[in-house]
Amino acid sequence: MLDWGVDQVHHQNHDLYQQQGCRKGPWTPEEDKLLAEYVTSNGEGRWSSVAKCAGLNRSGKSCRLRWVNYLRPGLKRGQITPQEEGIILELHSLWGNKWSTIARYLPGRTDNEIKNYWRTHYKKKEKSFSKQEKVKRSRKQLDLKPQPQQQTQSSQLVSKDHMNLDNEQNTFSYQTGVFSDQFLMPQVVAATSSDHSMMDERNLWDSLWSLDDHDPHHFGGGSEQRTATNIAEKFNGCGINAPFCGSWDYSYDGFNTGGYNYN
C-alpha cells in the first residue's frame, strides 16, 4: 500500500527542488524569445530540460505554462466572443470546472483564460445573475450594433451537412444541429481541418460522449437529463454556431446566451 504521507512529501520536495534558484514572476521579452525559439525548433515536452537547454533560469513548470498560455502559436488574444461565452456556459453547466476539457472546444483559448473568464464573470453571479449586468457587459465588451440573428453561409452549410444523424443504435435523432464537426470532436481539428467529409458522424457523438467519464445518458444532479438532442437544441436556440472551421462568425446578435436563467 502506498504511503501517501511520504508520497506527498516527495512531490512537494521535488517541486521545491525544481523551483530552487529559479526565476519567478513575469516573463521578460528576452525569456519569451528564448523559450519560443527553443520550443519551435525542438518541440514541446521535457520541460525541465527545455528550461535548461534554452538557457532559461525557470522551472519546467513555468516554461510549460508560459508556452501553453501565451507563446504557443494559434492562440487567440482579446475578448471572449458571445459565441465562445455561450459555449463556455453550456459546457460548464455540463462538466463543471473541467477547464481543459472546455478549452478543447474553444480553439485558440486556454484553460487558464476560460477559467479566469468564468471566475470573473460568473462565479459570483451563479446564483444571482441580473439582466442589468448582462446589458452592461454586452455594451462594454462588444460595442454592439444590433443585428438580426443569422447564420453565415459557412455555418449554414455546417448545419445542413452535419448532424442529420439517425442512428438506430443510439437513442437520439438529431435534426437541428448547429455544431461543426470540430466542435464535437476537437481532437481531430488539426488532422481534418481541410477535409470535413472524412468525418464519421457517429464517431463524433461517440467522441463527445466519451469525453472524460461523463455518462451520456445520465448526467445526474438535476431533473433534466442531458441528452445529445437537448444540448444541441439549446445551442441552436441561442444562435450559437460552432465556427471552428478556421474563422469566426461575428454576426451574432449580442449577448444572448440562449435564454438561460441565472436567477
Added chain:
DNA sequence: AACGATACCAACCGCGTGCAA
C-alpha cells in the same frame, strides 16, 4: 483629482496521474 472597489489576467502552487526504469 483622489481613492477605494472591482475586473482582468498572468503566473504560481499543490496535487493527481501516467509511465518508464
Added chain:
DNA sequence: ATTGCACGCGGTTGGTATCGT
C-alpha cells in the same frame, strides 16, 4: 510491485487597469 520523474489540471494569488463615487 515499487519508485522516481515529468506532465497536466484546477485552485489560488498578486499585480495592474479600469470604473465608480
